[in-house]
Amino acid sequence: MSYKTDYGRVMGLGSAKDGTHHFWVQRLTAVALVILTPLFVLPLAYNIGDSFEAVRAAYSHPVNAIIASLFILTAFYHLKLGLQVVIEDYIHGKGTRTVAIVVMNLACALVGFTGLFAVAKIAFSA
Amino acid sequence: MADVNRGNRPLSPHASIYRWPISAILSILHRITGSALSVSGILVVWWFLAAATSSDYFATVDGFLTSWFGGLILILSAWGLWFHFCNGIRHLFWDLGYGFGVEEVTQSSYLAIGISVILTIITILIA
Numbered sequence: 382m383s384y385k386t387d388y389g390r391v392m393g394l395g396s397a398k399d400g401t402h403h404f405w406v407q408r409l410t411a412v413a414l415v416i417l418t419p420l421f422v423l424p425l426a427y428n429i430g431d432s433f434e435a436v437r438a439a440y441s442h443p444v445n446a447i448i449a450s451l452f453i454l455t456a457f458y459h460l461k462l463g464l465q466v467v468i469e470d471y472i473h474g475k476g477t478r479t480v481a482i483v484v485m486n487l488a489c490a491l492v493g494f495t496g497l498f499a500v501a502k503i504a505f506s507a
Numbered sequence: 508m509a510d511v512n513r514g515n516r517p518l519s520p521h522a523s524i525y526r527w528p529i530s531a532i533l534s535i536l537h538r539i540t541g542s543a544l545s546v547s548g549i550l551v552v553w554w555f556l557a558a559a560t561s562s563d564y565f566a567t568v569d570g571f572l573t574s575w576f577g578g579l580i581l582i583l584s585a586w587g588l589w590f591h592f593c594n595g596i597r598h599l600f601w602d603l604g605y606g607f608g609v610e611e612v613t614q615s616s617y618l619a620i621g622i623s624v625i626l627t628i629i630t631i632l633i634a
Contacts, residue, residue: 408602411595418592422585426634429554429581430573433562440558453552460548463541496552499559506559 403462410459414452421452437503446504450497457493461486529616537594540587547584582631589626593619 428439440446464485472478550572557568571577597615600606606615 408599411599415592415596415599418588422588422630423633425551426585426630429634430569433558433565433569436558436565440555449555456548460541460545464545467538467542492549492552496548496555499552499555502559503555 403465407459407462410455410462413455414459417448417452417455420448424448440500440503441506443504446500449500453493453496453500457489457496461489464489530612533594533616533619537591537598540591540594543587544584544591546580547588550580550584581634582627585630586623586627589630590619590623592626593623 424439424445428436431439440449465482468478468481468485472481554568554572557565572581597606597619600615606612
């Protein structure tokens with residue numbers, strides 16, 4: 382039995398201390414990706430295998446560059462949220478789990494921001 | 508020992524011979540494709556990075572992605588992405604409270620697989 386008031390329970394946001402934030406952002410990024418995925422992947426499929434000049438010309442176009450940036454940002458954030466749940470389900474032991482989540486977060490940030498930088502560099506230089 | 512039948516009783520569900528419902532297969536596939544798409548994401552970023560760096564470096568990455576092994580990974584990535592996409596839409600409908608009937612879940616399972624295969628073929632035809 383809990384002696385907490387409703388207000389106290391809300392302020393504490395449960396044992397995870399962030400309430401439904403993770404759940405909500407996972408869905409928010411999912412909805413964004415329903416729109417962004419076809420817009421990003423179909424031109425990508427078309428461009429993979431093309432020449433250096435053709436690829437740079439394609440992604441120097443603002444529409445392609447903006448969609449690619451939005452997709453990379455949203456997809457890697459969605460990936461981070463998903464991989465965190467996988468780690469939480471399968472890796473036990475507080476230390477190992479914390480290290481795994483921190484490393485995974487840093488890796489997602491590294492690859493995601495590298496992708497953003499690369500697209501921006503192509504868009505601004507080609 | 509009162510239990511003379513020990514070792515001879517039926518065990519349920521026997522994990523190794525248990526026939527998975529289609530919905531269970533899709534559930535674990537959603538997780539597997541989602542995790543495996545990390546590799547696809549790294550490859551795509553590598554390709555963009557090469558295009559942002561130099562034509563020599565681009566030739567290296569392009570050579571790998573257009574090899575048979577690179578192509579295989581890209582085709583698997585395309586299916587993984589489209590499956591995760593279709594099954595993700597299924598999850599969003601569930602989040603809104605629709606499609607929970609046993610029949611509906613089975614139908615949407617096959618629908619997700621079918622549409623993901625069609626989208627993969629379209630993607631390969633575009634490439």
